[in-house]
Amino acid sequence: MTETPVTTAAPSPETLMPGVAVPDTRAGYSGVIVPADRLLDFARALRDQHGYDYLSSVTGVDYFPENNLEVVYHVYSTSGGPGLVFKTQLPRADPVAPSLFSIYPGVEFQEREAWDLLGIRFAGHPDLRRILMWEGFAGHPLRKDWHEAYFEEEGKPFKNRWPEGNVYRIEDKVPFEDNLTYPPDFDPESWTPETDAALYAGLAKVENPGGHRGASPDRSGGDGHAIDTDQLVINLGPQHPSTHGVFRVVLSLDGETIVDLKPVMGYLHRNHEKIGERNTFLMNMPFTDRLDYFCSMGNNFGYALAVEKLMNIKPPERAEYIRVIMAELTRIVNHLATIGFLLNDLGAFFTPIIYAFGERELILDVFEAVSGSRMMCNYFRFGGLARDLPPGVLDTIRELVTDRLPRRIDEIDAYLTNNEIVRTRSIGVGVLTRDRAIALSAAGPVLRASGVAYDVRRAEPYGIYERFDFDVVTRSGGDIYDRYLLRLEEMRQSLRILQQAVRDIPEGPIQTGKAQYQVRVPAGESYGRVENPKGELGFYIISTGKPNPWRYHVRAPSFINLTALGEMCRGTKVADVVATLGSIDIVLGEVDR
Amino acid sequence: MYGLGIVRGLGVTLKHFLATYVDDLRWFFERISGGSGGRYYNPEALKARQGTKARGVFTVQYPEEKLPVPEEFRFVPFLIYDTDAAGVQHDRCTSCGICAKVCPPQCIWIVRSNDPASGRPIPEPTEFFIDIDICMNCGLCAEYCPFDAIKMDHDYELASFDRMNHHIFNKERLSKPASYYASIRPRNNAAEEAARAAKEAAKEAAREAKAESA
Numbered sequence: 001m002t003e004t005p006v007t008t009a010a011p012s013p014e015t016l017m018p019g020v021a022v023p024d025t026r027a028g029y030s031g032v033i034v035p036a037d038r039l040l041d042f043a044r045a046l047r048d049q050h051g052y053d054y055l056s057s058v059t060g061v062d063y064f065p066e067n068n069l070e071v072v073y074h075v076y077s078t079s080g081g082p083g084l085v086f087k088t089q090l091p092r093a094d095p096v097a098p099s100l101f102s103i104y105p106g107v108e109f110q111e112r113e114a115w116d117l118l119g120i121r122f123a124g125h126p127d128l129r130r131i132l133m134w135e136g137f138a139g140h141p142l143r144k145d146w147h148e149a150y151f152e153e154e155g156k157p158f159k160n161r162w163p164e165g166n167v168y169r170i171e172d173k174v175p176f177e178d179n180l181t182y183p184p185d186f187d188p189e190s191w192t193p194e195t196d197a198a199l200y201a202g203l204a205k206v207e208n209p210g211g212h213r214g215a216s217p218d219r220s221g222g223d224g225h226a227i228d229t230d231q232l233v234i235n236l237g238p239q240h241p242s243t244h245g246v247f248r249v250v251l252s253l254d255g256e257t258i259v260d261l262k263p264v265m266g267y268l269h270r271n272h273e274k275i276g277e278r279n280t281f282l283m284n285m286p287f288t289d290r291l292d293y294f295c296s297m298g299n300n301f302g303y304a305l306a307v308e309k310l311m312n313i314k315p316p317e318r319a320e321y322i323r324v325i326m327a328e329l330t331r332i333v334n335h336l337a338t339i340g341f342l343l344n345d346l347g348a349f350f351t352p353i354i355y356a357f358g359e360r361e362l363i364l365d366v367f368e369a370v371s372g373s374r375m376m377c378n379y380f381r382f383g384g385l386a387r388d389l390p391p392g393v394l395d396t397i398r399e400l401v402t403d404r405l406p407r408r409i410d411e412i413d414a415y416l417t418n419n420e421i422v423r424t425r426s427i428g429v430g431v432l433t434r435d436r437a438i439a440l441s442a443a444g445p446v447l448r449a450s451g452v453a454y455d456v457r458r459a460e461p462y463g464i465y466e467r468f469d470f471d472v473v474t475r476s477g478g479d480i481y482d483r484y485l486l487r488l489e490e491m492r493q494s495l496r497i498l499q500q501a502v503r504d505i506p507e508g509p510i511q512t513g514k515a516q517y518q519v520r521v522p523a524g525e526s527y528g529r530v531e532n533p534k535g536e537l538g539f540y541i542i543s544t545g546k547p548n549p550w551r552y553h554v555r556a557p558s559f560i561n562l563t564a565l566g567e568m569c570r571g572t573k574v575a576d577v578v579a580t581l582g583s584i585d586i587v588l589g590e591v592d593r
Numbered sequence: 594m595y596g597l598g599i600v601r602g603l604g605v606t607l608k609h610f611l612a613t614y615v616d617d618l619r620w621f622f623e624r625i626s627g628g629s630g631g632r633y634y635n636p637e638a639l640k641a642r643q644g645t646k647a648r649g650v651f652t653v654q655y656p657e658e659k660l661p662v663p664e665e666f667r668f669v670p671f672l673i674y675d676t677d678a679a680g681v682q683h684d685r686c687t688s689c690g691i692c693a694k695v696c697p698p699q700c701i702w703i704v705r706s707n708d709p710a711s712g713r714p715i716p717e718p719t720e721f722f723i724d725i726d727i728c729m730n731c732g733l734c735a736e737y738c739p740f741d742a743i744k745m746d747h748d749y750e751l752a753s754f755d756r757m758n759h760h761i762f763n764k765e766r767l768s769k770p771a772s773y774y775a776s777i778r779p780r781n782n783a784a785e786e787a788a789r790a791a792k793e794a795a796k797e798a799a800r801e802a803k804a805e806s807a
Contacts, residue, residue, distance in 0.1 A: 156699055162690035163705035163714070167722040167761055283697035286731035351606060358651045365643065365663075372667035372745065378731045386736060390665060390780070399645040415605040418598030517695040517737040 028524015031085030036097050039088050043103045051077045055104035057538050057555040060118040064144035069095045078452050080459040099125035106441025109563050117142040127202050132266035136194035138183045155548040203252040204260035206231040229255030238267050242578040245588030256573050261566045268592035276552035281519050286378040292590040293375055294334045297326040298532040300380035306528025306539035310521050313383040313512050320464045321505040328494040333360050334533035335487040338585045345582035346425050359408050369393050382519050384511030401498040409491050426480035430568040430580035440564040443557045444535025449486045450478035456531035468497045480583040534558045534585050558586035616649025664778050667732040667745035669725050672767045673774050685742035687716040692734035692743050700727035721764040741785050747777045
């Protein structure tokens with residue numbers, strides 16, 4: 001291969017390693033297909049020579065009829081521009097792909113997820129365990145031949161609902177009688193539950209635990225007498241108020257200092273993606289609300305974009321403006337709540353969060369008046385919106401964004417920013433450097449607080465974002481305090497966008513074509529991504545032209561941001577883990593899906 | 594000076610604390626001067642307390658006080674029936690099954706029967722079930738019903754002591770009169786009535802034109 005200088009212009013797929021990377025010529029598909037044995041070379045060349053330094057998403061697709069599995073990678077450059085999709089095809093019977101962990105360490109959790117749900121093994125992955133399902137779970141649920149308990153049919157709508165309508169309660173179908181199958185070599189009588197031994201074994205150890213004296217000078221207490229430290233393993237959560245839900249962190253401590261840390265998740269797992277593949281395209285819309293339930297409007301936006309790309313339609317002008325208004329109000333809601341919860345985690349028990357929730361309340365009132373629900377908005381439709389703004393709502397939004405919210409955000413700023421306790425607890429804690437943030441595929445405020453000016457609204461504008469005047473806020477420290485300041489400033493930028501949007505919003509229709517309950521989606525793949533408040537939210541969708549998507553994958557920002565948690569917390573204390581987790585801003589509905 | 598940030602922050606807290614009393618006093622004086630009923634439950638007070646100009650506490654004392662819900666608010670669906678001049682109830686539903694097909698969690702079951710004499714389907718459903726434990730209140734059924742027969746309700750107080758026997762609502766439990774719908778969603782109802790009237794008028798005009806040409 002030839003040495004080419006790092007460039008921001010996207011090279012055409014054909015020029016990338018000709019002979020190795022073959023363009024994907026299936027109808028509706030794009031990108032290149034790389035054989036598994038050349039994948040590492042190819043990825044290294046992409047990163048080092050073509051400037052694709054940011055790996056956004058890794059997932060798999062089960063092409064059951066063709067009897068192969070495909071791993072799909074989406075890479076971007078942090079200097080902006082469109083991305084590149086590359087794939088590798090594996091035999092379904094023994095799917096092994098090389099792990100890209102050595103090139104893009106951010107794949108760690110995503111490859112584990114692909115192993116867990118699709119059974120793709122990644123050779124060279126440092127810790128390839130299940131991540132969402134529990135150890136000992138039989139099968140890989142996203143495979144097309146895997147059927148869940150209470151399985152009815154491959155796709156909705158189910159035929160027995162109409163016109164015969166034999167109603168039954170799902171609980172009356174006892175799962176342990178006729179709705180459960182055991183693996184062939186499984187005996188429920190002699191079964192013993194799996195333990196967490198593999199998890200604990202994967203934690204880094206303290207060298208020479210027990211009785212080593214003064215291994216490092218900072219533990220000596222200052223009087224020359226070293227303190228004895230011991231290795232200690234602590235489980236934080238899953239039932240712990242500071243983990244923002246059912247999230248568990250396993251910590252390995254040397255005395256009080258964190259040596260290693262592993263997040264354990266999946267307690268809220270419902271296999272959103274499997275449900276999504278049974279649903280019709282439209283049915284998925286209300287399900288996306290339940291991912292990051294603080295930002296349902298943003299989730300709707302991402303999903304609508306992905307499907308609209310496949311259908312090749314655009315919403316009318318007024319709908320585009322309303323979409324932006326809703327997405328930016330969502331950002332303010334989310335950042336207010338995040339700042340409030342972060343202060344809770346720092347010990348300011350509930351006063352800041354209640355002030356933040358007061359303002360959030362007013363925005364939720366707007367959402368309720370517009371969409372009918374405060375949190376599960378289900379407001380976007382393919383090619384438009386569910387309904388126009390009711391009378392009076394635009395005036396309320398105008399009052400909020402020009403008068404009330406700017407004052408209240410300034411008040412939060414005055415209230416917290418210079419507070420000495422906040423500063424002491426957060427400055428220099430939970431640091432993520434610029435290079436590591438990119439390598440670990442961090443997204444959103446976590447990435448920007450580490451000094452990377454990467455915002456999907458700017459890097460690859462969607463909707464009508466290129467029309468608005470706003471700054472991509474960055475901070476350089478990469479610590480908790482910078483992430484807090486960044487969110488504060490992002491709210492102000494959102495207000496700027498909102499002020500322009502409520503000024504310019506035109507009258508007109510809000511739906512392209514006729515609203516339909518069964519949309520026809522042409523065959524092909526698409527990846528729709530938005531800058532959600534928590535980071536880049538992506539939907540990877542494959543349609544075969546049928547009413548149900550063949551593959552429906554969610555690139556969940558708070559799930560992938562957790563990849564960096566270990567890096568941020570090593571060397572700090574347990575109380576700092578709580579604060580760092582609060583500054584990453586996770587929602588378990590999205591982490592566990 | 595170290596600690597100044599904390600002191601300033603406490604100043605903000607004090608401002609919030611005092612604002613709740615200012616608000617209380619304002620509503621109190623309004624009451625003794627014979628105003629609209631004081632701080633507590635009345636629509637005007639709630640609007641101010643929860644509006645964009647509100648300064649005091651946001652909380653309401655549920656269930657003694659209840660926030661009015663906006664027109665678009667949606668909760669578990671209900672079926673609409675019209676009552677004719679003779680007092681007979683007619684379901685608007687024609688058992689077309691679109692709601693059952695569009696329902697994301699598939700919680701709608703419809704029984705359609707055939708007329709024993711002609712063998713053709715009877716439009717009004719024989720039974721109509723919604724499992725409200727499964728319903729996710731998304732509102733897609735109401736949105737895509739071509740006959741305005743199923744709509745989302747405003748009544749969100751559905752708690753019961755026994756979920757085993759009472760949470761599959763049948764047609765009787767689901768049906769509500771058209772007048773109820775008009776009362777909870779006046780704006781939507783007026784728009785739909787107008788659309789229906791226009792459609793009827795167009796049909797009438799087409800029929801007359803046909804009769805004339807014949």
